[in-house]
Amino acid sequence: MSVIEKLRVEVCDLHRELIRWGLVAWTAGNVSARVPGEDLLVIKPSGVSYEDLSPEAMVVADFSGRLVDGHHAPSSDTEAHGYVYAHMPHIGGVVHTHSPYATAWAARGEPIPCSITAMADEFGGDIPVGPFALIGSDAIGRGIVETLAGHRSPAVLMRQHGPFTIGATAKAAVKAAVMCEDVARTMHLARQLGPVERLPSQAVDSLHDRYQNVYGQKGAR
Numbered sequence: 001m002s003v004i005e006k007l008r009v010e011v012c013d014l015h016r017e018l019i020r021w022g023l024v025a026w027t028a029g030n031v032s033a034r035v036p037g038e039d040l041l042v043i044k045p046s047g048v049s050y051e052d053l054s055p056e057a058m059v060v061a062d063f064s065g066r067l068v069d070g071h072h073a074p075s076s077d078t079e080a081h082g083y084v085y086a087h088m089p090h091i092g093g094v095v096h097t098h099s100p101y102a103t104a105w106a107a108r109g110e111p112i113p114c115s116i117t118a119m120a121d122e123f124g125g126d127i128p129v130g131p132f133a134l135i136g137s138d139a140i141g142r143g144i145v146e147t148l149a150g151h152r153s154p155a156v157l158m159r160q161h162g163p164f165t166i167g168a169t170a171k172a173a174v175k176a177a178v179m180c181e182d183v184a185r186t187m188h189l190a191r192q193l194g195p196v197e198r199l200p201s202q203a204v205d206s207l208h209d210r211y212q213n214v215y216g217q218k219g220a221r
């Protein structure tokens, strides 16, 4: 199986995770993976129902969003994903969803404050808000890159649109999308009960370091 065939299988399977975790409605959302060593990405076709997605339906596009291989038009967000890959060489996966709680924070244009340890673990601070940008140019991609520059967060809430997440792999970007919606819901509920306070920055640093470098089996022999 070629690298691209393997990526088609992986990206197709990861789209099922968006449905599993309740992050998308109808055909909203998309997942992509960088093709290692190439200025290419694998992404879902635009507007195709999730139940109709298959590895063969995944398309290969260049970073400008042009179709390189496949039988469908690429996702509407292909250029945004490509811009991230072109400007963030360490990123191997990009995800976009309209998950309800994160998108509600995006609708208000308000960063999600880092007030719980789960946010420090995964995001290393607040989840920032990026500018409102229309599809059809590199504006969304530029907004993602410029907002995340200098941030530890793998998630950005594009104002009045929804979350985009990044990761070293496509699976890591999907995890960031799942955790982004989880903490968006928790922080929304907390805010309904009263004011919330951010964690002290030293605690955030310590928690983030542990989670990124020790948590789970990272220390196992």
Ligand SMILES: O=C(CO)[C@@H](O)[C@@H](O)COP(=O)(O)O
Binding pocket: 027, 028, 029, 030, 044, 045, 046, 047, 048, 074, 075, 076, 077, 096, 097, 098, 135
């Ligand atoms: O939010 C947008 C575009 O930014 C939606 O159209 C997107 O979620 C789904 O579009 P695609 O089906 O991937 O073309």
